[in-house]
Each structure stands twice: as structure tokens, then as C-alpha cells.
Amino acid sequence: MAARRASFSFLSGHGLLGRTPATSLLRSDSARHLLPGALRRFSTEPGDEEPIKPPVEVKYTQLLINGNFVDAASGKTFPTADPRTGEVIARVAEGDEEDINRAVAAARRAFDEGPWPRMTAYERCRVLLRFADLMERHADEIAALESWDGGKPLEQTARAEVPMATRCMRYYAGWADKIHGLVVPADGPHHVQVLHELIGVAGQIIPWNFPLLMFAWKVGPALACGNAVVLKTAEQTPLSALYVASLLHEAGLPDGVLKVVPGFGPTAGGALASHMGVDKLAFTGSTGTGKIILELSARSNLKPVTLELGGKSPFIVMDDADVDQAVELAHQALFFNQGQCCCAGSRTFVHERVYDEFVEKSKARAERRVVGDPFKKGVEQGPQIDGQQFKKILGYVKSGVDGGATLVTGGDRVGSRGFYVQPTVFADVQDEMKIAQEEIFGPIQSILKFREVGEVVRRANATHYGLAAGVFTTSLDTANTLARALRVGSVWVNCYDVFDAAIPFGGYKMSGIGREKGAYSLRNYLQTKAVVTPLNDPAWL
Numbered sequence: 001m002a003a004r005r006a007s008f009s010f011l012s013g014h015g016l017l018g019r020t021p022a023t024s025l026l027r028s029d030s031a032r033h034l035l036p037g038a039l040r041r042f043s044t045e046p047g048d049e050e051p052i053k054p055p056v057e058v059k060y061t062q063l064l065i066n067g068n069f070v071d072a073a074s075g076k077t078f079p080t081a082d083p084r085t086g087e088v089i090a091r092v093a094e095g096d097e098e099d100i101n102r103a104v105a106a107a108r109r110a111f112d113e114g115p116w117p118r119m120t121a122y123e124r125c126r127v128l129l130r131f132a133d134l135m136e137r138h139a140d141e142i143a144a145l146e147s148w149d150g151g152k153p154l155e156q157t158a159r160a161e162v163p164m165a166t167r168c169m170r171y172y173a174g175w176a177d178k179i180h181g182l183v184v185p186a187d188g189p190h191h192v193q194v195l196h197e198l199i200g201v202a203g204q205i206i207p208w209n210f211p212l213l214m215f216a217w218k219v220g221p222a223l224a225c226g227n228a229v230v231l232k233t234a235e236q237t238p239l240s241a242l243y244v245a246s247l248l249h250e251a252g253l254p255d256g257v258l259k260v261v262p263g264f265g266p267t268a269g270g271a272l273a274s275h276m277g278v279d280k281l282a283f284t285g286s287t288g289t290g291k292i293i294l295e296l297s298a299r300s301n302l303k304p305v306t307l308e309l310g311g312k313s314p315f316i317v318m319d320d321a322d323v324d325q326a327v328e329l330a331h332q333a334l335f336f337n338q339g340q341c342c343c344a345g346s347r348t349f350v351h352e353r354v355y356d357e358f359v360e361k362s363k364a365r366a367e368r369r370v371v372g373d374p375f376k377k378g379v380e381q382g383p384q385i386d387g388q389q390f391k392k393i394l395g396y397v398k399s400g401v402d403g404g405a406t407l408v409t410g411g412d413r414v415g416s417r418g419f420y421v422q423p424t425v426f427a428d429v430q431d432e433m434k435i436a437q438e439e440i441f442g443p444i445q446s447i448l449k450f451r452e453v454g455e456v457v458r459r460a461n462a463t464h465y466g467l468a469a470g471v472f473t474t475s476l477d478t479a480n481t482l483a484r485a486l487r488v489g490s491v492w493v494n495c496y497d498v499f500d501a502a503i504p505f506g507g508y509k510m511s512g513i514g515r516e517k518g519a520y521s522l523r524n525y526l527q528t529k530a531v532v533t534p535l536n537d538p539a540w541l
């Protein structure tokens, strides 16, 4: 059990440890909760620097229906903005109910009459493999679009997200010709086959925090099984999905099999979730919206729903841990992707024997975090996605301070433009505080103290969420105890955010229903059919 081998695998090789970020001045007035040194001044303000010109053009801004890019039926468009400045990158066609209707009608035709479900599984496999090759060939453009639209460091999108999305497509391409049914014994002279059939038209709704990866996690298995897909992108980040969907057609996907409809949740998303012609709905987003999706399914055709929702994941540091490594891993577990991860390690539980040292070193690490323009080399943290999230996050900072947590560092915006937030650390966080209970979705680390294993299990599980957990220890026994006792869908022991395409991912409790990735995701896109035939004079049963 070697904590020495601890790794943060989402960004293995990322290596973005750097100098103190050029950031800002903390303006909180609750000085009694500040540790000495919490007030920080920085020499420059990344939010005020002239933004670097992204090395990519925006090519596709319309709906993709029947293999063509077309305007919305209403002719309406909406802006997608650059989180560095809030300025408009492009205006994108705004799909609504009418567009969803025509997308679903096209998908139905593609499924009922088109070549895709009738192709051999090997031919489908080859289309997906060609798509993965094209993604690699266009990796620079895809990474730049993803960074521009979502404010993510280019080094992250280029080194992690594009390769992971590509790998995911290859993984499901590999499954395409390995999906087969069963022959089962029955009590009587019957030949019983269990067919794993395609489910039909899959509706998919994705969020803004990992638009490209969510595209791959959802579209990959659905297409590998031979289904047709209507995908609604998040209103904040429509660009990468439109771009890669065009590559998928270049790879040989027949027209009409995949539709991409940018648009808003209650209109386009609502229409998709309640459509009678959609056979399955896969959703990733907030728990609140997940409940609406389930309701819409129930009120329409009871389409099966998979939900990947929010989290408040514990990261547990035992007293036998190497503190420096634990600090680094806990830091990455929370701050990665500007803290905008469903599985962010957003409750850092630290054993009382190493607590003070851990807090001090976490403060130092957060202050070294490089905040700045996502297109600048060495930047670890870009802006938050938009003004709404930015305000929400600063509201949580205020709540933490007002609630009596100790603001160790950060707590304010960076610069005066765009949506940059200081890497922030709270210590002395108590379980009942809002910052320990609710999903902040920002670069705000909350450190809580604990004394023994049973206590931390109880406290870690005392949440409606159950998405993931991190465990940091050198004791095999402790790791095993925690791994089994924690009521979550993923436990990372001495590592975090390991997102291999083959590993299932999903939540317990209000973090979701079902699993994505791995062989488990195929089940989301298949029906099970029993075919029973009488046997006359069989040689065996």
C-alpha cells in the first residue's frame, strides 16, 4: 500500500506546478476569520490582461440535422461567450421544440429505415475508429475551441480532454462488434435466446463543464450499439460538439444518425426529455434538473433515464499519509477544471494529527496556483464559466466567512474583467455549514478535521450525494474499510479523477441513476428481448 505511488490521473503528465499566480486583493471584511497571510496582493491581474487570440476559427454555429448545418426553425440565435471577458465569441442557432421535433423525426427515420442499424457491427466500428483518427488530426482546433468556449487551460484540453475523448471513442468502437446476446436453459423443450437489441432514438443532454468528454461518453456507446442520437449541448458551450459532429460525418456516419441541437434547457432540453419519439434519455447536469428530466419522462412515454448528477465528494486524509503528497492530491482533486467537476473532492477531511500542517501547506499550494488566460503556457486555472456561476461562488465564500469557517487564503475575484476567482481555502469547516453541504462548483477548498475512521465514514456519508470519494492512506486495512463503507460510485485510493474509458462512473443516492463508461454504458443503449421457440425432439436441453 504505497501512498508514494499516489497519482492524479486525469492530468497525468500535466505538471503545471508553477509560480505564485498573478492575482488580486482579498476584500472580505470578516477579518476575524482570516489567518495571518490571507490578505494577498499580486503584481498583475490576469483578468485585466489583453486576452490571447485563440488559435482557431469558429466554423459551425448552426443545428446539425440530417447531416447539414441549418438555422433554427424560429431563426433565433443566442450568444456563446468567452469566460475570460464575457464577450461574445459567436451567435449560435437556438434550437427549441420545433427543432427537437424535426431532429427526432429525422432520427426516427434514420433508425427505422436508414443504413446505420443495418450496417454490420464491424462497419460501425470502423466509422468510429475513423472518427477517432480525425479527432487526433484536428486535436489542436478541438482543444482550442473547448478552451475558448469553456475557459479551460489549453494545456488541460490538449493533454487530457481531447486524448480522453478520442480514447473513449476508440473504446466504444472496440465494443461495436462484441455486443451479443445469450442462449439460456429453460424448464422445457424450448430454445431460448436473449437478444441485446438497439434501443432506438437516444436523447442526450450534456452540461458545460466537460462538453467534449460528455459528448464522447454519451455518443460513443449509443452509436456503437447502432442507435440514432439527438444531442442537446449546454447553452454555455455549444462549439466543440458541433465541430466534432462534423468530423463524425466526415468519418462516414450516415446523415440523420446524429443530430446536435444547441439550445436552452427548459425549451430544447424539455422538449427532448418529454418527446414521445425518444426511446431513451441520458442526462448529465445538476440534481435539480435531473429531477425535472425524470418527471418529464414519466409524464410522456416513460422512456428509461440515466442521470449523472452533482456531488459533494469527501477526500479523506489519514494520519499515516505523506502530508506533502496528500496536499497536492487534495488540491488537484478540488481545483481541477476551476473546481467545476461533479466529482470535485469538495470536502477535504483531514486527521487531527496532521491537520495543522495540512492546512498550512494547502494554503501555500493554493497561493502557488497559476491563475490566468487559459491560452497562456503554464496556467493551471482559467475563469469560471459565466457571471452566474462566478456570483454564486463568491456568495458561497461569503457564506463560509459568515458561518464561522476560517478563510485561509483567497476569497475574491481576480482582476476586474471576466470570471476569474482566487484559489480559496477554508479551514475549520463544520459539517452543517452551507459550504460543506452544497455543491459550490468553484475553486473553494473546505478542510474539515476528524479523529477516527468510524467518525469520518459517518460524516462523509451524511449527504444526499454519493458520487465519489478519495482516500489517502498507507494502510491497506484502512483503505479497504473506507472503500467499502463509503456510499459512493467511485473510490479513488491514493489517486483521484482516474477516468479511464473502461471504468464505470456514476452516483449513489441523489448523484444519479445508472453508470456511464465501460461495458456498463452499453446497457443504457440496449433493449433485452427474449425469443422462445419450441424444440421438437431436441438432442439436449
Ligand SMILES: NC(=O)c1ccc[n+]([C@@H]2O[C@H](COP(=O)([O-])OP(=O)(O)OC[C@H]3O[C@@H](n4cnc5c(N)ncnc54)[C@H](O)[C@@H]3O)[C@@H](O)[C@H]2O)c1
Residues within 6 Å of the ligand: 205, 206, 207, 208, 209, 210, 232, 233, 234, 235, 263, 264, 265, 266, 267, 268, 269, 270, 273, 284, 285, 286, 287, 288, 289, 290, 292, 293, 307, 308, 309, 310, 311, 341, 342, 343, 439, 441, 467, 506, 507, 511, 512
Ligand atoms: N455526475 C456527472 O457525471 C456529472 C458530470 C458533469 C457535471 N455534472 C453536474 O452538472 C452540473 C453542472 O452543469 P449545469 O449547471 O450545466 O447543470 P444544469 O442541470 O443546469 O444543465 C445541464 C444541462 O441540462 C439542460 N437543462 C437545464 N434545465 C433543463 C430542463 N428544465 N429540461 C431539460 N434540460 C434542461 C441544460 O441546458 C444543460 O444542457 C453540476 O451539478 C455537476 O455536478 C455531473
